């Protein structure tokens with residue numbers, strides 16, 4: 271069976287692999303198609319276009335957006351986006367700028383409790399990618415304030431810690447509109463992690479088109495549950511490893527979950543692939 275991985279992070283957000291390395295690994299893993307889905311950034315997709323073509327791997331443009339529902343951080347992925355859509359590009363720039371301010375504020379809070387790490391070093395580590403807590407964690411480890419990224423999260427960066435500053439969050443309906451207006455397909459990412467199934471009917475009214483059924487943190491039972499739910503609501507189904515290149519809270523390697531190629535075919539039937547210039 272032809273397999274795909276539709277949820278992959280690169281160095282353009284908090285993944286460990288460059289877009290080129292992602293394509294090479296996908297080739298080695300024998301995948302037919304992949305989607306690069308960085309947090310708040312399309313640069314990973316853009317950088318991988320040529321090499322994916324050379325390696326004959328179907329590359330689907332994606333992005334992972336963070337929205338807030340009550341207290342919950344709900345992730346929405348957009349697929350088949352127009353990579354030149356001005357509104358989307360502007361919005362992503364705004365989210366990344368907010369991530370920088372947020373990281374600077376967390377650095378200040380760390381300094382207040384006697385932990386000195388340099389904001390410039392964090393920027394260096396992120397290397398132009400969308401800044402996140404994993405980059406702070408890396409510098410905390412580098413400077414000896416934690417033994418591992420996981421420990422840095424447990425001691426300082428966990429949600430609710432005095433150091434923690436919230437990200438800029440969209441409302442879910444804003445995320446759906448941004449994605450739809452860029453010709454894309456909005457998908458509820460890893461719904462099994464947050465457990466907010468009761469919100470799905472409202473999401474559908476607001477523009478949701480799909481649900482991530484397969485995910486490295488979904489059990490077999492969870493997968494079956496969301497397959498049934500997708501069928502009930504007539505939603506597209508997707509899936510992926512959410513690989514961060516072997517780090518950042520998700521050790522899943524690329525291709526860690528087996529997602530059949532037909533989900534890509536079903537998605538393609540609903541979009542104008544000319545829009546994303548594929």
Ligand code: AMP
Pocket residue numbers: 284309401402403404407419420421423424437514517518519520
């Ligand atoms: P942020 O988007 O800046 O709030 O950071 C969230 C990211 O941190 C997630 O996408 C994970 O990649 C990573 N993460 C979450 N929990 C941990 C953890 N315990 N250890 C390492 N990385 C984590």
Ligand code: ZN
Pocket residue numbers: 279283284309514518
């Ligand atoms: Zn991440």
Ligand code: FE
Pocket residue numbers: 334345459460
């Ligand atoms: Fe996510």
Ligand code: FE
Pocket residue numbers: 277279334512
């Ligand atoms: Fe992700």
